[in-house]
Amino acid sequence: MAAATFDDIDILTKAKRxxxxxxxxxEDEEFMSAKQLNYFRVLLLEWKKSVVLASEGTLQSLQDGPIREPDLNDRASSETDWGIELRTRDRQRKLISKIDAALRRIDDGExxxxxxxxxxxxxxxxxxxPIATMTVEAQAAHERREKISRDD
Incomplete structure (x- = not known):
C-alpha cells in the first residue's frame, strides 16, 4: 500500500467529521449490511468532495504563481514549489480514482x-x-512480493 500523506489523512479526517x-x-454487526454500506458510501463521497476542494486550491495556486522570476534562486524555488504542487495534484487525481472505484464496488456488492x-x-x-481492497495480511504479502520483485 502506498503510504498516505499527512494531507490525505487530514482530508479523510475532515470528511469523517x-x-x-x-x-x-x-465489528459485531452484520458485515456490509445496508447501514454499513451507506456509511461508507457517505464517507467516500465526503472524502471525494474534500479532495476535489483541496485540488481546486492547488490549481488556483498554480494559476496565481508567477511564471518567471528574475532571480535564479527565486526561479529555482518557484519551480520546486510548482513541482511539489503538481505531484500533490497527481496524488489527488489518483486518490479520486480510487474513491470512485470503491464507490463502484459498493454498487456491485464487492x-x-x-x-x-x-x-x-x-x-x-x-x-x-475506506479505499482498501485487501485484508491486512493479503496487503502485507502483496508488498513483500512487490519488494522482492523490485529488488531482483
Whole structure:
C-alpha cells in the first residue's frame, strides 16, 4: 500500500467529521449490511468532495504563481514549489480514482471483501482506509512480493 500523506489523512479526517454522529460501524454487526454500506458510501463521497476542494486550491495556486522570476534562486524555488504542487495534484487525481472505484464496488456488492482472498477486510481497516481492497495480511504479502520483485 502506498503510504498516505499527512494531507490525505487530514482530508479523510475532515470528511469523517462531516458524517452524522448517530452511527459508526462496529465489528459485531452484520458485515456490509445496508447501514454499513451507506456509511461508507457517505464517507467516500465526503472524502471525494474534500479532495476535489483541496485540488481546486492547488490549481488556483498554480494559476496565481508567477511564471518567471528574475532571480535564479527565486526561479529555482518557484519551480520546486510548482513541482511539489503538481505531484500533490497527481496524488489527488489518483486518490479520486480510487474513491470512485470503491464507490463502484459498493454498487456491485464487492465492497469490504478482499480481492485476493475473498475474506472480509474488516470494519476497523475500512474506517481507517475506506479505499482498501485487501485484508491486512493479503496487503502485507502483496508488498513483500512487490519488494522482492523490485529488488531482483
Amino acid at each position: 462531516s458524517l452524522p454522529r448517530d452511527y459508526t460501524p462496529v 465492497y469490504g471483501w478482499c480481492k485476493v482472498t475473498g475474506e472480509p477486510i474488516g470494519i476497523n481497516r475500512l474506517i481507517a482506509r
